[in-house]
Amino acid sequence: SVDVVTLGETMALVAATTTGSFAVGAPARISFGGAETNVAIGLSRLGHSATWIGRLGADPLGHLVKDALRGEGVDVSHVRTDAEVPTGLMLREHRTADRVRVSYYRRGLAGSRLTPDDVDTGLVAAARTLHVSGITPALSESARAAVHTAVDAARAAGVPVSFDFNYRAALWSVTEAGAAFRDLVAAADIVFAGDEEAAMVVPAGSVEEVAKELAALGPAQVVLKRGAAGAYAVVDGESFTEPALAVSLIDPVGAGDAFVAGYLSAMLDGLDPAQRLRRGNVCGAFAVSVAGDWEGLPRRSELATMDATENVAR
Ligand code: ATP
Incomplete structure (x- = not known):
């Protein structure tokens, strides 16, 4: 059985490598990204087995994503190729030194056409954990149904469900997303959110209050990701707090997914809640x-790197 099954959308990425508007001849880096595959890669690098379910187009970008995930050790045997539409794409401009602008080309494209049929419920039922994000239900009706199919299959089999809010304002309103997230929180065992995201589902308040309110909806583990302030959790009614590591900020995107990979990894290893938060913080760093x-x-093998007191290891 696989440690973690996850599903969602992954898009190709063209990211400018210099500052300014996109221009003819400007240098760029080709890559890809998606919240759930970021988590799957993180888990795979930490030695866990991870399967990603999703759709890619029958095009060079679809191949790029699938090959790279395979190279990272993520199981892509459940990925479907959708021959009718292209793979989604993100363009990232470093508009100024401090302002990054991301444009998405995803509507109606392969990732959004995920359906319940794409979800092997037997695979989910045999997994140690199911991880879903709040992005997938915003993509389309069929993608939303796919998430519910996976969550229902996990719950029926007693497989813990992990849910990261991942609210994306470009995809849906706070009201719409809030209602959908409330259902997912109630169905989940482990919930990840930022302070502001949490306030979409429960009344705004202190970190402690918000986490307690979320836990009251059902999940045994509520984890609040707090950026440079680290993380706070309520696990089985007990609260835990761990500071972030002091590092130089280069690129904040993906920190949340990295944190989730670290937390779930420690959980799969049977570590206690404080250690789960610590590994999440290390991965976020x-x-x-x-x-x-x-x-x-x-x-x-690199996890301990962050404990080093010297900048150079040799
Ligand atoms: P994103 O959506 O940008 O991927 P997020 O909002 O879900 O991120 P954050 O709370 O920003 O998540 O970051 C997740 C974790 O990453 C934090 O809990 C912390 O462990 C680590 N982290 C984030 N920012 C910093 C920072 N500036 N310095 C050190 N650690 C950080």
Whole structure:
């Protein structure tokens, strides 16, 4: 059985490597990213088995994503190729030194055409954990149904469900998303959110209050990701707090997914809640201090790197 099954959308990425508007001849880096595949790659690098379910187009970008995931050790045997539409694409401009602008070309494209049929419920039922994000239900009616098919299959089999809010304002309103997230929180065992995201489902309040309110909806583990302030969790009614690591911020995108990979990894290893938060923080620190959404994710042998007091290891 596989450690973690996850499903969702992954898009190709063209990211400018210099500052300014996109222009003819400007240098760029080709990559890809998606919240759930970021988590799957993080888990795979930490030595866990991870399967990603999703759709890609029958085009060079679809091949790029699938080949790279395979290279990272993520099981792509459940990925469907959709011959009718292209793979989605993100364009990232470093508009100024401090402002990044991402444009998405995803509506109606392969990733959004995920359906319940794409979800092997037997695979989900045999997994150790199912991980879903709040992005997938915003993509289309069929993608939303696919998430529910997976969550129902996991619950019926007693497989813990992990849910990361991942609210994307470009895809749906706070009201629409809030209602959908409330159902997913109630169905989940492990919930990840930012402070502001949490307030979409429960009344705004202190970190402690918000986490407690979320836990009251059902999940045994509620984890609040707090950026440079680290993370806070309520696990089985007990609260835990862990500070972030002091690192140089290079690229904040993907920190949340890295954190989730670290937390779930520690959970799968049977570590206690404080250790889960610590590994989440370490993975988040790796992610923010390297360019790219997932490229900086650590391998298991590198986890201790962040404890080093010297900058150079040799
Ligand atoms: P994103 O959506 O940008 O991927 P997020 O909002 O879901 O991220 P954050 O709370 O920003 O998640 O970051 C997740 C984790 O990454 C934090 O809990 C922390 O462990 C780590 N992290 C984020 N920012 C920093 C930072 N500036 N310094 C050190 N660690 C950080």
